[in-house]
Amino acid sequence: MKEDSDILNKIGRKSGMTTPDGYFDNFVAQMTQALPEKETNIESVAPKSTWQKIRPYVYMAAMFGGVWCMIKMFTMMTPETQPLSFENNQTLAEAVSDETFVDDYYMDGVNEYDLMEDMYEDGFDIASLY
Amino acid sequence: MSGKDIFKEDAGLIAQLRDETTYREAFATVIKIYSEPLYWQIRRMVNNHDDANDLLQNTFMKAWSAIDNFRGDAKLSTWLYKIAINESVTFLERERRRLNISIDDEESHLINTIEADNYIDGDELALKLRKAIATLPEKQRLVFNMKYFDEMKYEQMSEILGTSVGALKASYHLAVKKIEQFFSDND
Numbered sequence: 001m002k003e004d005s006d007i008l009n010k011i012g013r014k015s016g017m018t019t020p021d022g023y024f025d026n027f028v029a030q031m032t033q034a035l036p037e038k039e040t041n042i043e044s045v046a047p048k049s050t051w052q053k054i055r056p057y058v059y060m061a062a063m064f065g066g067v068w069c070m071i072k073m074f075t076m077m078t079p080e081t082q083p084l085s086f087e088n089n090q091t092l093a094e095a096v097s098d099e100t101f102v103d104d105y106y107m108d109g110v111n112e113y114d115l116m117e118d119m120y121e122d123g124f125d126i127a128s129l130y
Numbered sequence: 131m132s133g134k135d136i137f138k139e140d141a142g143l144i145a146q147l148r149d150e151t152t153y154r155e156a157f158a159t160v161i162k163i164y165s166e167p168l169y170w171q172i173r174r175m176v177n178n179h180d181d182a183n184d185l186l187q188n189t190f191m192k193a194w195s196a197i198d199n200f201r202g203d204a205k206l207s208t209w210l211y212k213i214a215i216n217e218s219v220t221f222l223e224r225e226r227r228r229l230n231i232s233i234d235d236e237e238s239h240l241i242n243t244i245e246a247d248n249y250i251d252g253d254e255l256a257l258k259l260r261k262a263i264a265t266l267p268e269k270q271r272l273v274f275n276m277k278y279f280d281e282m283k284y285e286q287m288s289e290i291l292g293t294s295v296g297a298l299k300a301s302y303h304l305a306v307k308k309i310e311q312f313f314s315d316n317d
Contacts, residue, residue, distance in 0.1 A: 016256025
């Protein structure tokens with residue numbers, strides 16, 4: 001591909017443009033002076049105090065302490081229940097040892113027939129119920 | 131330093147730019163090396179000395195503020211050219227909006243700017259070439275200026291403009307054809 005034409009060869013590489021006298025020398029001097037100071041990003045780092053060093057561990061310990069206290073508090077608030085046994089309940093032990101009580105109240109397998117038979121034996125008129 | 135030499139990367143300069151104790155002096159060297167080629171690149175786009183001067187200052191200010199981010203992935207020259215071209219293109223867009231100029235009217239606006247330019251050497255043929263270049267679409271103008279005046283390699287242009295070498299060659303070829311046509315139409 002033929003790149004430059006005869007016309008362009010005739011003109012040469014002159015642009016026909018000029019600059020004021022001493023422009024580039026002045027520009028370099030003025031531009032160099034006009035450059036603003038750059039902010040340095042280097043920050044002075046102060047040494048860490050003992051408190052700053054241990055602070056994360058203290059906070060972590062306080063957090064675990066708080067959790068432990070909460071668990072403890074909930075445990076204390078929950079009513080303490082002991083299994084009902086003859087050994088630790090005097091009233092129950094006396095009631096069970098009383099034969100009358102057992103006969104009257106401590107019977108299982110009570111059905112309607114048994115009740116009516118007991119009532120009949122006690123002289124209760126069962127017909128009056130109906 | 132010629133337009134071709136600025137693409138030779140100076141490893142020592144890059145190292146100085148990264149050193150906090152030397153970066154200011156190193157950047158002064160960058161300004162010294164690149165101010166002239168970047169100025170002409172901008173000037174050929176905006177066609178006015180005062181605007182080119184402002185845009186060149188903006189280019190170096192932006193480069194200075196972003197120099198910490200320059201990691202050397204791209205060449206320093208490529209990076210600076212990208213900033214300069216971006217500044218020029220943004221300026222032209224801003225001017226189009228400010229003056230309410232459509233893309234179609236941009237050619238006549240650029241020709242008016244060229245005719246109003248005070249810093250010219252009076253070469254009629256060169257002036258005609260500037261007017262011919264003003265008729266080209268923006269990207270074609272960029273490609274033509276970089277190839278014809280700066281004699282940049284297509285590979286370097288490709289890095290700066292982010293366009294394939296093939297597309298750049300085609301674009302330059304078309305630009306030359308249009309300029310020839312302009313000259314034949316305005317004989």
